[in-house]
Amino acid sequence: xxxxxxxxxxxxxxxxxxxxxxxxxxxxxxxxxxxxxxxxxxxxxxxxxxxxxxxxxxxxxxxxxxxxxxxxxxxxxxxxxxxxxxxxxxxxxxxxxxxxxxxxxxxxxxxxxxxxxxxxxxxxxxxxxxxxxxxxxxxxxxxxxxxxxxxxxxxxxxxxxxxxxxxxxxxxxxxxxxxxxxxxxxxxxxxxxxxxxxxxxxxxxxxxxxxxxxxxxxxxxxxxxxxxxxxxxxxxxxxxxxxxxxxxxxxxxxxxxxxxxxxxxxxxxxxxxxxxxxxxxxxxxxxxxxxxxxxxxxxxxxxxxxxxxxxxxxxxxxxxxxxxxxxxxxxxxxxxxxxxxxxxxxxxxxxxxxxxxxxxxxxxxxxxxxxxxxx
Ligand SMILES: Cc1ncc(COP(=O)(O)O)c(C=O)c1O
Numbered sequence: 135x136x137x138x139x140x141x142x143x144x145x146x147x148x149x150x151x152x153x154x155x156x157x158x159x160x161x162x163x164x165x166x167x168x169x170x171x172x173x174x175x176x177x178x179x180x181x182x183x184x185x186x187x188x189x190x191x192x193x194x195x196x197x198x199x200x201x202x203x204x205x206x207x208x209x210x211x212x213x214x215x216x217x218x219x220x221x222x223x224x225x226x227x228x229x230x231x232x233x234x235x236x237x238x239x240x241x242x243x244x245x246x247x248x249x250x251x252x253x254x255x256x257x258x259x260x261x262x263x264x265x266x267x268x269x270x271x272x273x274x275x276x277x278x279x280x281x282x283x284x285x286x287x288x289x290x291x292x293x294x295x296x297x298x299x300x301x302x303x304x305x306x307x308x309x310x311x312x313x314x315x316x317x318x319x320x321x322x323x324x325x326x327x328x329x330x331x332x333x334x335x336x337x338x339x340x341x342x343x344x345x346x347x348x349x350x351x352x353x354x355x356x357x358x359x360x361x362x363x364x365x366x367x368x369x370x371x372x373x374x375x376x377x378x379x380x381x382x383x384x385x386x387x388x389x390x391x392x393x394x395x396x397x398x399x400x401x402x403x404x405x406x407x408x409x410x411x412x413x414x415x416x417x418x419x420x421x422x423x424x425x426x427x428x429x430x431x432x433x434x435x436x437x438x439x440x441x442x443x444x445x446x447x448x449x450x451x452x453x454x455x456x457x458x459x460x461x462x463x464x465x466x467x468x469x470x471x472x473x474x475x476x477x478x479x480x481x482x483x484x485x486x487x488x489x490x491x492x493x494x495x496x497x498x499x500x501x502x503x504x505x506x507x508x509x
Contacts, residue, residue, distance in 0.1 A: 158271035165265040168472055177496050179487040180470040182305075182333070182440050184362035186411045186490070189404035192363070192397045199396040207392035210382070214395050217402050218370055222342055227375040230382060231398075233389050235332060235356040235369025240266050241381045242297070242352060242371070246326045247272055252296035256286065258479055259301040260330055274299075278479070283309040283434060291322035298323065301330045303337050303437035306474060306485040310337045310437030313344060320348045326377070328352045332369075335360035335412055336419070337437035342372065349374035359439060360412050361401045368398040415439050419488045425498060440487045447506035454481040459507045467500040 152160065168181040211231040219226040232238040243266045247253040250272060255263045257276035267274040277289045283304065290298065300319075303310035320327055331353050334340040344351055352373040358364035368390060371381065401408075419436055426433045426443045430450070433443040445460045446452045454475060461473040461484055471487070474480035486497065 156271075159269065162265060162268045165262045169470055171470065175468055177469045177489060177493050179440075179489050179493065179497070180472045180485075181364070182359055182438070182487045183364050184359065184411065184415070184439070185488070185493060186362060186414070188362035188397075189401045189407045191400040191404050191407075192366075195396045195400040196393045199392050202392060205392075206388055207390065207395055209387050211390045211395050214368075214390070214399050214402075215370075217399050218372075221402055222372060224342070224345065224372055225375065227378060228345070228372055229370055230373075230378050230385070231368065231370045231390050231395075232385065233369075233391075233394075234358060234367040235330070235354045235371075236262060237367075237385070237389060238354050238369050238371045238381070239263065239299075239328070239330070241385055242326070242328055242354075243267055243270055244384045245380045246297040248296045251275070252325075253299075254290070254293050254295035254297070255299040256290070256301070256304075258304070258306055258474075258477070259299060260305055260332070263299045279304075279307075281479075283307055285311050285315040285319065287315060287318050287322060290319055294323060294325070295327075296325040297328070298325060299328045299330060301332070302341065303331075303333045305333065305438065306440070306472070306480065306483075307434045307442045308333075308436030308438040308440055309434050310339060313339055313341060316341050317344060317347070320344065320351060324350075326350050326352060328354060330354050332356045332359055333438035333440075335408075336416055336439045339437075345372060345374070349376065352377055357398050357401060360408060360415075361398070362411070363397060363401060366394045366397050368394050414490075415488050418491050418494055421491075422486075422488065422494045422497075429501075440485050442483050442485050444483050445506075451506070452482050455507050457482050457484055460484060460501070460504055463504045464497070464500055467496075467503075469497055469500055471497075 214231050215229040216226045218229045247267055247270060253267050253272060254275045254277060257278045264274045277286050277293055327350055329341045331340055341353055352371055354371050356369040423433050423436060423441050431443050431446055433441055444452050445456050447456060457473060464471055472485040
């Protein structure tokens with residue numbers, strides 16, 4: 135390789151580095167997380183976090199682990215895997231733990247995403263999947279939902295994905311899919327089906343019972359939402375032991391740190407605490423969704439801790455301009471929600487995470503003061 139003169143480096147170091155980057159990484163569009171504002175005073179309803187503290191057992195468990203920080207953590211997070219297995223009544227060999235479920239999704243792409251064609255997702259869905267696939271030099275294909283958000287089983291069966299990501303309950307719409315539909319999907323396809331159940335604790339149904347019926351089903355879960363531990367970064371997958379074995383082959387050796395393993399373990403055991411906070415979120419959600427519908431705003435039925443709603447002006451106008459106007463109005467009132475303007479399916483909607491009753495009252499008061507754009 136030709137050594138570059140120091141003059142060339144000084145002139146354009148960015149070009150120098152860019153030339154060394156593998157071409158498909160140069161083309162990757164990074165995942166854009168929701169804003170995490172640093173100052174206080176925000177009502178933060180943009181990343182679907184729990185509005186309540188995590189279990190009071192978590193702090194002491196983490197503190198007790200600090201003396202052990204000079205030592206590496208359990209590389210396989212074994213006590214946590216065993217606790218998760220007990221929690222879901224599956225075998226310990228059916229569980230893998232990761233640095234957030236994002237880590238697990240990445241492992242799934244490493245193991246099961248074929249080169250070139252073969253990885254699919256339903257759209258809209260979690261927007262990290264395309265980035266993970268692009269990082270490996272492939273492209274994800276999308277099967278779109280119709281507005282009614284019924285699972286497009288026929289289209290998925292004819293796509294015959296090697297690897298399919300299904301966000302269930304769906305994000306950003308919040309809509310849950312019945313197990314009969316997921317079963318029909320599994321029966322019609324031959325590849326790995328990932329049910330990303332990040333929000334399943336807020337739903338009335340989940341796909342865990344289907345694991346015993348189909349070794350190609352992988353369920354991913356997270357401690358970031360219903361357990362109020364987004365900052366700890368712990369997620370996991372439930373799957374057939376064969377699947378877990380391959381995911382274990384490609385994970386980082388110490389992919390979950392000592393503090394996170396300790397905190398997640400005690401959180402999982404505090405079932406009474408979490409039953410209470412999840413029930414509170416669900417009742418706030420149902421009240422808030424009802425009040426949006428009372429305004430005449432179409433709002434998908436939510437099986438999650440957020441709602442996807444289409445704001446309308448008093449004269450009934452809707453669309454991207456109306457949604458953006460409300461998004462900006464709320465932001466000016468220091469209320470953060472999520473707006474996805476880049477696709478016709480989502481551009482007229484806002485996704486609003488469910489906070490406390492007080493948070494949602496602040497949102498409703500702010501909406502009351504919104505002056506919608508003139509027609
Ligand atoms: C559908 C879905 N899956 C996975 C994740 C990632 O969760 P984690 O914090 O466990 O990486 C999110 C986070 O917003 C999500 O919405």
